Each structure stands twice: as C-alpha cells, then as structure tokens.
Amino acid sequence: MNDFLYLMCKSLNQTSSVIIDKQYTHITSAMGTNSDNTKIYKSEYLILANEIIKCYNINGRNPQRIITIDNQTMSFDDAIYFYVRAVAWKYNYNRLPNYGTVIALYNNDYSEEENAPITTTTQSFTINTTYTKLPDEKYELTLTPSETCTIYYTRNGTTPTTKDKIYTSPLTIYNSTWIQYYGVNKNNQKTPILSFGIYRPATTYITNKPQLTNNYEYKLTLASSHESKIYYTINGTKPTTKSTQYTNPLTINNYTILQYFSITKDNNKISPIYYYKNENPTPYVTVINNTEVRNNTQSIQIIGNKPGTIYYTRNGTIPTNKSLIHNPKNNMTLNVKTQVKTILEDTNKKQSTLLFYQAPQYIEPAIILLSSWWHWTGEGQALQIVDFSREYSNVYFTTDNSNPKTSNTTKIGKNVKQMDI
Known part of the structure; x- marks a missing residue:
C-alpha cells in the first residue's frame, strides 16, 4: 500500500517544481482525518501529490502526516481513497477532476495521541x-x-x-x-x-x-x-x-x-x-529510474530510507565500507552491461541487505533497406544495404536467391551500418 499511494500520485502529477516541506522529512507522529467532506481543488491536490512523491523518493515511504488545506489532516488510508478516485476520473474522462472530496473511511483524528x-x-x-x-x-x-x-x-x-x-x-x-x-x-x-x-x-x-x-x-x-x-x-x-x-x-x-x-x-x-512507529527502521536502498534506456544507457538514482552512507560497485563485486560512495542527490549513468551492487550503512553501522541492479537490455531488430545505385557495373546493377538500427550489426546475405538463414552460400558483412554489393 505504501507503493500504491506513491504510484497514484505519480500518475496524476509527474512534473512539478514544488519543493517538499521539511516537516515531511522525518515523521514522528501519525495523523488521522479531520477534513471529512472537505473539497480539495486540483491545484492543491496536485501540490500535495507532489509532496507525497518527494517524501517517498527521499525516505522510501509516504508521510503519515498529510496536511491538507486550512491545516487539516488526512490519514494514509483516506489519502489512498482520495487519489484512487482522482485517477479513476482521469482514465474515465481523460482529464483530471476540478476538485476531490475527502471521505473519511474511519473518521478518526489521532492528532491528540x-x-x-x-x-x-x-x-x-x-x-x-x-x-x-x-x-x-x-x-x-x-x-x-x-x-x-x-x-x-x-x-x-x-x-x-x-x-x-x-x-x-x-x-x-x-x-x-x-x-x-x-x-x-x-x-x-x-x-x-x-x-x-x-x-x-x-x-x-x-x-x-x-x-x-x-x-x-x-x-x-x-x-x-x-x-x-x-x-x-x-x-x-x-x-x-x-x-x-x-x-x-x-x-x-x-x-x-x-x-x-x-x-x-x-x-x-x-x-x-x-x-x-519504529524510529530506527532496518536500512535499505532503492533504485529510481530517472530515464528509460536510450542508446543502451540509463540514468538512475540510489537512495536510502534513513541517514547513512551508500556504498556501491559497478563490476558485480560485493560492496563494503571501502567501496565507492554514492551521493543520493546525484544521478548515476550506466550502460546495459553495468552491474551495480549497493548497500546502505546507517549511522549505527547497521547495513542493509544487498541490492543488485542492471539496466534492462532492449534488443532492437535490424531495419534493413535494400536500394539500387544509379549506375551499372560490367556484370549488373550495384546495390546498397543500409541498416537503420541504432547499433552496428552483422549483415547476412546471399546472391543466389537462397535463404541466408539456412544457405551454405551465405555471406557476411561484419559490424556495418552500410554496405555496397
């Protein structure tokens, strides 16, 4: 459910420059809902969604303290219910609702606890x-x-x-x-x-x-x-x-x-x-994909759920407290062959379990165009094979009308983008 609220907010609000308030960085007490039947308009619920997203990215979880308009509160369960209805509206009507109404599932306010x-x-x-x-x-x-x-x-x-x-x-x-x-x-x-x-x-x-x-x-x-x-x-x-x-x-x-x-x-x-609520949780690390894989590279960010040091390797070896140190505020660029292994060591020297990450490898099929040159040679017309995929490829071909996949007369052009025959 922790991930579910985050994903709901992401689907509504993927771009915003609103900076998270410091109160969301370390949550020490739970809040219930005292805003039952309150209307929250689009500009306000998008800002709130962005703050939930940033809290998740920084801390690896959503805030338990969610402040709505007029300093009112909304519980975690009621926030899920609110944003589920907003997402359903978006996909049913292809637009965001102008406002949403808070519905308290339990109608409990825990601010006095x-x-x-x-x-x-x-x-x-x-x-x-x-x-x-x-x-x-x-x-x-x-x-x-x-x-x-x-x-x-x-x-x-x-x-x-x-x-x-x-x-x-x-x-x-x-x-x-x-x-x-x-x-x-x-x-x-x-x-x-x-x-x-x-x-x-x-x-x-x-x-x-x-x-x-x-x-x-x-x-x-x-x-x-x-x-x-x-x-x-x-x-x-x-x-x-x-x-x-x-x-x-x-x-x-x-x-x-x-x-x-x-x-x-x-x-x-x-x-x-x-x-x-446990104030000293087990440390763990999360990889955030900042970009999709493009040209066999990807930008990622590694964050921890609590203060500490993130150690990592890029060659598949096990990281220790003598390995490279990652700053969670910075992005890391890797190619599809890079094998990142990372751990978080908190301020009490407690280490997280090992996290392994490798960018997904997208294999694009070759896109081949066979075109004729304008001139003729002594034996016939000259042809050109052009590969439009992103990578250099091996091109297999025959000139006797046989199938290059099975023929024993198959010829090969190695690591080419363009080849004349």
Whole structure:
C-alpha cells in the first residue's frame, strides 16, 4: 500500500517544481482525518501529490502526516481513497477532476495521541506494582523492578528527578495519592516516567527497544504501571475495546503503526491512546529510474530510507565500507552491461541487505533497406544495404536467391551500418 499511494500520485502529477516541506522529512507522529467532506481543488491536490512523491523518493515511504488545506489532516488510508478516485476520473474522462472530496473511511483524528513511553534498554526493563488495602482508606504500594535499579519517585504527581526520594520499601498511599516514578539501572538506562494512583489510569509502555528478529521484523513488548487490559491496532485505525487485546509480544515491521490504550482492571480507568512507529527502521536502498534506456544507457538514482552512507560497485563485486560512495542527490549513468551492487550503512553501522541492479537490455531488430545505385557495373546493377538500427550489426546475405538463414552460400558483412554489393 505504501507503493500504491506513491504510484497514484505519480500518475496524476509527474512534473512539478514544488519543493517538499521539511516537516515531511522525518515523521514522528501519525495523523488521522479531520477534513471529512472537505473539497480539495486540483491545484492543491496536485501540490500535495507532489509532496507525497518527494517524501517517498527521499525516505522510501509516504508521510503519515498529510496536511491538507486550512491545516487539516488526512490519514494514509483516506489519502489512498482520495487519489484512487482522482485517477479513476482521469482514465474515465481523460482529464483530471476540478476538485476531490475527502471521505473519511474511519473518521478518526489521532492528532491528540501521545507518543508511546519506551524503556531505553535492549532487554526488557519494567517496574511492576502491587497494592493491598489497609484500614482507614489506606493502601500499601509495592514497586518491584525486573532488575537491580534505583527508583526515584514523587507523591504529588510532579515529574521525579534524581533529586527526589529514592524508593526503598513499600509506600503507604491514599485514594488521592498520585505516585510518579522511574528506574535507573547500573548502565544508566531508564524506564519512562510511570504513574500510579488508585483511581488513575495506568501508564502503558514499551518495555525495551524493539529487537530485530530478522531483516524486516521486530519484537515489541508492552507493560502497564497498574494491572490493566491493553487493546491495540497495527493498521492505523483507532483502537477500541473491540480491538485485539494484548496478551503476547507483538511482531512489527518498519511500516507498522501501533496504537494502543489500557483500562485498569479494578476501577476501569482509561489511559490515553498511545502511538508508536519504529524510529530506527532496518536500512535499505532503492533504485529510481530517472530515464528509460536510450542508446543502451540509463540514468538512475540510489537512495536510502534513513541517514547513512551508500556504498556501491559497478563490476558485480560485493560492496563494503571501502567501496565507492554514492551521493543520493546525484544521478548515476550506466550502460546495459553495468552491474551495480549497493548497500546502505546507517549511522549505527547497521547495513542493509544487498541490492543488485542492471539496466534492462532492449534488443532492437535490424531495419534493413535494400536500394539500387544509379549506375551499372560490367556484370549488373550495384546495390546498397543500409541498416537503420541504432547499433552496428552483422549483415547476412546471399546472391543466389537462397535463404541466408539456412544457405551454405551465405555471406557476411561484419559490424556495418552500410554496405555496397
């Protein structure tokens, strides 16, 4: 679907000088649609299409944040639906529509969502809570970390720092107490700031940096600061209590948009909707064909999906970090025999899988014209064979009315454009 929206926009708007806005370079939060039934006129939807095209060319993906007129938003799914209808109009009526109307498939606006809290470790780092009821509307709260750490906390809802109290034993709290806390392990890695209150929603967080399981997928684990049910979606739609309930670690890829919320089991307090998209995707490279193959040459551009260095070879050998370096802003010219192999090494020294590219070879059949000269020789009329194809060719012919493909009297003119007989 990522490629599909790009192709829809390309088919509408192949030439434009509009420069992409910087906000599309690195997307950090998803946006839904709050522009339902809004008309977008041709000049505006072509500019927007061009920005989507440029974002794809730069980042290898479409923007999740699509701003329409009057600073309104359109979700990825609704953008596909919008441009599919525009393309259908173009091919049915042989012209672009004067305007299009945004139709919200889900009618959800996610602009109020919060970025998912995440622990800065590679292994799961959590702080579990349990509490028991005491007399006189009191409770005893116990914080249990998954590894040895120092826990800083406050009791009044303010953000804790290293200057605040250190947790050493169970806390006595009341219905109105609002505990904020976080842990720091021996490697100075931290949990996010977590929250607990008897009648407050839980903080539901990602327990560690998602770990790569293969070239394209990551494993992600969720936890809550208060025993809760967690509901989630991974398709860009707003989660509800009818969505999938979280029970086991999730598998996501570079394009997954995870959205989730939690409901505490004892008092049914609902958390905000949290949003997460992998900010450190697997590096990969893409080849863009800037031109068709002409005269056996082609101009291409190699781009990566994230910051890093693109290494390449032109002779079919495997590139390393000592190979030639390609600037993604520049074009590369190659002929149909050139074998380009390229990789992207990101700023963390993680390398993409190898990409191989060779321009397609178009073989043009020879176009032969047999013409007579004006003069006669002593034995007959002089003839000329002219080859109108782009390349020099071997010309096979006979002079005894036999088929040059099968005859044993076939003669050959090697590597010629024109030949007199």
